[in-house]
Amino acid sequence: MSGTLYDIAVIGGGVNGCGIARDAAGRGARVLVLEKGDLASGTSSASTKLIHGGLRYLEHYEFALVREALTERERLWQIAPHIIHPMRFVLPHVKGLRPRWLLRLGLFLYDHIGGRRALPPTQSIDLRKHPAGRPLKAGFGPAFVYSDGWVDDARLVVLNARDAADKGATILTRTGVEGLERVDGAWTIHTRTCEFRAKAVVNAAGPAVLDLIGRAGEATQRRMRLVRGSHIVVPRLFDHPYAYFFQIPDGRIFFAIPYQQDFTLIGTTDRDHEGSLDEVHASEEEIAYLCEAANAYFDKAISPADVVWTYSGVRPLVDDGSGKPEAATRGYSFDLDLDPQGCAPFLSVFGGKITTYRHLAKDAVEKLQPLVPALAGSDWTAEAPLPGGDFPMKELDGLKAGLARDYRFLDEGTVDRIARAYGTKAREWLGPASSLEALGANFGHGLTAAEVDYLVAREWARTAEDVLWRRTKLGLRLDATQVERLKNYMGGEE
Known part of the structure; x- marks a missing residue:
């Protein structure tokens, strides 16, 4: 039995859980986070x-x-300009699908209802003359270019956890909750x-929200819709910085996004998920579907044999009775339950999307504020x-230039990766190094012992998979021998 009585225990180390922990810790609460796997090991590292x-x-x-x-x-973008950056999306008009006037109306609303300030507005282009038209098949002409943002989703989760810990929160990974019970006006939480x-x-x-309600002996009338979204990664299909928003004749859409310098990310699907939440994979049908969708637009055809990596996540959506998975709401809501004396609150989070995680966290904390005296103050995370x-937020290039100047032994691609992952924290583990050798063992593609040690000490990494597929995406680059060396260095996998 831990001797500490925490103000709040957050169960779930995804973006919502870590966002809530950060907000609550910053308001003075004593916070505990329990995650059964690695941080962001589920849906929060499997987004687009x-x-x-x-827009859709x-x-x-x-x-x-x-x-x-x-x-x-x-x-x-303002609070995380290293892991979030603006991106311009190309939306071609396709005859027989959504009419051009409807696309323009939607983009007009998109530009004006959300308080856009720093991002550039929508423009009309001709793909026969624009660089974004070169990789596409002949026949595409009118299109629109609009703004949105890209995020390293797994690092967003880890950085929220790191900030929560810096403000006093206790973060425990590989600590699954087996049961909960109210005892003397508080919660006792049982782990192995x-x-x-x-x-x-x-x-x-997240997707296990209803299961945890059952483990706590609670009841709910809520219904969740578990929707699997799968993505494929292929060698780069284009060499310009634009991303694409494509329509499909079945009414759905998909994105093709520049990814990790040498790759293209394509996704997503929307399929109702009925299997295990522990083993979520893209099906052969989903992979073929995404390849076929891409081949309708790109001049260079791809097949499942070209796919270098796939990933899938299960989105826990509120079941609003929508007929199609893609139509289910991405909004969020809460259930708050108290014991008969009005104590020991149990707040369940339903739904949400990564873009609104910070706002969701604020709303969750403010729901608990009247019931948890340690929570003080107003919204501070914005x-x-x-x-x-x-x-x-527009000075990432300056940050990269400073790292390139001070660490001349790092190649351009490694400088870019490090700056985008760690921002100003990169110097905490690069330190006074004047050569690659000074950073210890080199596992390949700029990954060194100094970085791995930092990820273990400061970011809860325990295994090679944590490092290669969540803290970095170097799993796309390291070969089997290099991966084995990393595993040996980290003491082997669990």
Whole structure:
């Protein structure tokens, strides 16, 4: 039994859970986070990696959700300009699909309902003359270019956890919750190795939210819709910085996004998910579907044999009775339950999307504020930078230039990766090094022992998979021998 009585125990180490922990810790609460796997090991590292309003949600009349998400875009870019950056998206007009006037109307609303300030507005282009038209098949002409943002989703989660820990929170990974019970006006939380006590519990278990409600002996009338989104990564299909928003004849859309310098990310699908939440994979049908969709637009055809990596996540959406998975709302809501004496609150989080995580966290904390005396003050996360993000949001190039100047032994690609992952925190582990050898063992592609040690000490990395697929995306580059060396260095996998 842990001797600490926490003010809040957050169960779930995804973006919502870590966002809530950060906000609550910053307001003075004693916070505990329990995550059964690694941080961001579920849905929060399996997004399309966009900070966006959700242009297609306008079709479903989700105006309030789109406005909220658009308002958050530039706030998040401001507080995390290393892991979030603006991106221009090309939306071709396709005869027989959504009419051109409808696309223009949607983009007009997109530009004006969310308080856009720093991002450039929508423009009309001709793909026969624009660089974004070169990789496409002949026949595309009128198109629109609009703004949204890109995010390293897994690092967004880790940096929220790091900031929460810096403000006093206790973050425990690989600590699954087996049961909860109210005892003497507080919660006792049972794990395999320990018990914890907390005055309040936040259920941020994502797709497992209903399962955790059952483990706590609670009841709910809520229904969740679990929707699997799958993505494929292929060798680079284009060499310009634009991303694409494409329509499909079945009414859906997909994105093709520049990814990790040498690759193209294509996604996503929307499939109702009925299997295990522990093993979520892209099906052969989903991979073929995305390849076929891309081949309708790009001149260079791809097949499943060209796919170098796939990933899938299960989105825990509120079941609003929508007929199609893609039409289910991406909004969020809460259930708050108290014991008969009005104590020991149990707050369950339903739904949400990565763009609105900070706003969701604020709303969750403010729901608990009247019930948890340690929570003081008002919203503070809208302007406080995440770790490494304490520089102006348009000055990433300046940050990279400084690293390139001071660490001349790093190649351009490694400087870019490090700057985008760590921002100003990069110097904490680069230190006074004047050569690559000074950073210890070199596992390949700029990954050194100094960086791995930092990820273990400061970012809760435990395995090679944590390092290669969540803290970095170097799993796309390291070969089997290099991966084995990293595993040996880290003491082998669990």
